[in-house]
Amino acid sequence: MLEISGLQKVFGRGTVNERVAIKDFSLSLQKGDFVTIIGGNGAGKSTLFNLIAGTYLPDGGKILLDGEDITFQREYLRAQHIGRLFQDPLKGTAPSMTLEENLALAYGRGTKRGFSIGIPKRDAEMFCEKLRALGLGLEDRMKTRMGLLSGGQRQAVTLLMATIVTPKLLLLDEHTAALDPSTAQKVLELTQRIVREHGITTMMITHNIGSSLELGNRTIMMDEGSLILDLKGEERANMTVPKLLEVFREKSRKELDNDRMLLS
Numbered sequence: 504m505l506e507i508s509g510l511q512k513v514f515g516r517g518t519v520n521e522r523v524a525i526k527d528f529s530l531s532l533q534k535g536d537f538v539t540i541i542g543g544n545g546a547g548k549s550t551l552f553n554l555i556a557g558t559y560l561p562d563g564g565k566i567l568l569d570g571e572d573i574t575f576q577r578e579y580l581r582a583q584h585i586g587r588l589f590q591d592p593l594k595g596t597a598p599s600m601t602l603e604e605n606l607a608l609a610y611g612r613g614t615k616r617g618f619s620i621g622i623p624k625r626d627a628e629m630f631c632e633k634l635r636a637l638g639l640g641l642e643d644r645m646k647t648r649m650g651l652l653s654g655g656q657r658q659a660v661t662l663l664m665a666t667i668v669t670p671k672l673l674l675l676d677e678h679t680a681a682l683d684p685s686t687a688q689k690v691l692e693l694t695q696r697i698v699r700e701h702g703i704t705t706m707m708i709t710h711n712i713g714s715s716l717e718l719g720n721r722t723i724m725m726d727e728g729s730l731i732l733d734l735k736g737e738e739r740a741n742m743t744v745p746k747l748l749e750v751f752r753e754k755s756r757k758e759l760d761n762d763r764m765l766l767s
């Protein structure tokens with residue numbers, strides 16, 4: 504359902520700062536795949552997401568989503584089918600608008616539903632039910648401004664917003680990295696539940712090597728803009744954190760000595 508072939512992105516071409524961020528990158532995902540992505544600082548993980556989401560355009564290669572060539576499609580058009588979460592829980596939301604209004608905006612994405620006429624009662628009831636299902640008591644705070652929620656609450660609502668219209672693809676860019684460990688765990692559990700319920704094809708960048716093996720059905724490792732490891736099936740099931748670090752050392756000839764890299 505996602506076919507990436509020969510993707511290339513160079514920043515600052517022809518300048519002293521020239522940097523090949525994505526180098527001949529190819530990847531093919533099946534519908535319902537949940538891929539975790541790991542790699543050191545500057546490996547190209549976020550750039551890959553920016554190219555898939557249309558924030559940047561590539562210098563070469565192709566991206567097909569459900570058979571449609573989206574390589575140069577405008578970002579706002581792709582956003583109708585691609586949900587995205589960032590490390591910053593406020594990114595992609597309107598902090599001065601209420602939860603209900605944020606959800607209504609997300610629900611209206613890609614449809615002809617208007618926002619100016621207010622929020623229909625049955626939509627508000629549906630938002631309330633979805634918030635209740637998060638188990639965070641947010642169903643009683645529909646009129647609260649988004650900016651007043653805690654980081655974990657906001658990220659849970661952002662997750663709901665990204666999936667309220669089931670996307671073809673969900674991109675999670677370290678979406679729990681800014682949360683305390685127990686809140687991060689809760690948001691990860693919610694993520695798994697929502698992704699599983701709707702069978703959403705998902706890509707998740709993480710610095711937690713343990714999570715990268717525990718969540719999803721496939722793990723890819725990037726280094727210097729290239730895919731250096733693609734783990735699935737039995738090979739992935741038998742992989743451990745120490746073994747994965749060893750593989751990284753062998754393949755990249757460097758240590759994963761990233762300060763943010765969590766090893767368990």
Ligand SMILES: Nc1ncnc2c1ncn2[C@@H]1O[C@H](COP(=O)(O)OP(=O)(O)OP(=O)(O)O)[C@@H](O)[C@H]1O
Binds near residue numbers: 514515523542546551
């Ligand atoms: N807008 C930009 N302009 C110039 N260089 C950029 C830009 N965005 C990314 N880069 C460079 O491209 C390379 C890949 O960066 P990217 O942010 O994709 O890596 P990453 O794997 O997400 O790293 P991290 O884990 O540190 O967030 C880096 O060398 C980075 O400095």
